Amino acid sequence: MDDAVSDYYFTASMDSGKTLCSLLKAIQFQESAVLCALPEGLKLTVEEGKCVQASAYVPSDNFTEYHVRDNVDVMFKISIAVLAECLNIFGSGEESSLKMYYRGEGSPLLLVLQPQSVHNVMTDCEISTQTADSVLELRDEGTEEVAKLVLKAPAFLGLLADLERSCDVIELKLSPEHPNVSIVTYGMQDRSCIDVPKSSDMVQSFSCEEPVTLRYQLHHIRLIMKALAISTKVVLRCSANGLLLLQLKLEKEDQRQMFSEFYIVPLLDD
């Protein structure tokens, strides 16, 4: 067994690729993603311009088997659309077991899928990989966090869905005073405002010391909606430089967790 594994930079298997597939679809707003297999887990990152960075993170305990060779960086670019289609090859109604192999730089990512209910069929995929461009390092350890909110994902999704689509800019005002959170959008002729006090049902925790106002492109914020739809909880973190980090916990039946993470760069004041 160990001999076979050591031929590969990276191998992994799991009982059902379904959750992974829906997680990928949630961040599939670009054609290709950077896949990075770390000893702690698998991470796929997608970037929109230099403004939004979304990652799907699958901790290694989600896999029945997970192995990354020591002393190598497993990191490559891959088409996320093709990867998602391949994971879904037997249809969304079917739970299928998944095995992944990656031999080394330049070689394709191999997938073997087998549905759980039918035994005489299997699919193998060879998905070509490319050398990864560098991934933006948006996190700045030196910057302090000015606010942190924990919200229920379905309620937050409903709130975002209510916002007028034609607006370009969304303004997020956070303050220790009532109404702790207010979300303002500016349209051609209107301005609309949603207030969410920290006593609201959708707010699970709220911390903010100083009032802060941040502006983002609404289009960027809307990118998280697909991920919100499959998550239970979302953590919003704002740092002093305005960078917004959203961490979403995926809704899953078992105890093991999967996450998605979005960094959104703020709009600068004119």
Place this chain on the structure above:
Amino acid sequence: MIDAGPMREFSNIVTTISKLSKECVLRVAEDKLYFIVSDENNGPAPPILWCEIPESMFFSEYQMVGLDDEHKDIYLGFGAANLARSLLTLKSAKSLKMKLTKKQCPCLTLEIEMPSSTSQQTRHVTHDIPVVVIPRKMWADFNEPKIPYPDISIELPPLKQLRTTIDRMRTMASEVVVRASAEGRLTLQIRTDMAKVSTRFKDLKVEAFGGPIEHSDSETESQVNEDMSRICYCRVDAKKLAIFLSADQISHNRTICSIVHKKLIILCLQTQENVRLQCFITGIVY
């Protein structure tokens, strides 16, 4: 037509046909109905779909008069979607009567008896579908296709399963290679710049094998541990294959896939009522 089961089947068959083609020819013969679809782009060419429906299983009463003793058939051309739409209500109907009538133009008249939801009485709905009576000299265009002897005939796995897979593949590539081996393996494969995806089914029943298959080495990739002379394949348009697979609407006994190496795929679906639906998909050769 008075039985609910056959009426539903009949509607399903016509719906499937309407997805494949706009135009369709109905041949009414002494003991069978035939639906024939020709390739729209190629003019008079071998049909791409051939469906036989035995009258005795479907109709409680069946009368037809042909031209004369030697030409007993009637050939009607019409829009398949028109018929499919009219037959949609059959799922809840009590009876259906089909007639060829002469109104402003020749029409296929459907008289459908519907149960009323509010009272004991029934409602009668009449649909007139304009048809073109095809003159005798053109009948030859709609002869039963002469099928080349297939190299292999293999039973297909459940169509629904096959269809989900093809639908996924279709999003990635427009052509799919269907490969069948005399050992009962069937492989669907796509190949693009981005990916190579193969779905393999095994333990399928092989109905007939004509082999050995001759491969010219230049175009065949070598497969390890497989005897190539027992494998044949054909590259086809993924969309056409997907459309045929939507025939899983029709409750069927079994489906056979026959392959003429590199040239043609024949998919044949057979139902309990002895309806036989055959689809011909020509291979793409570079």
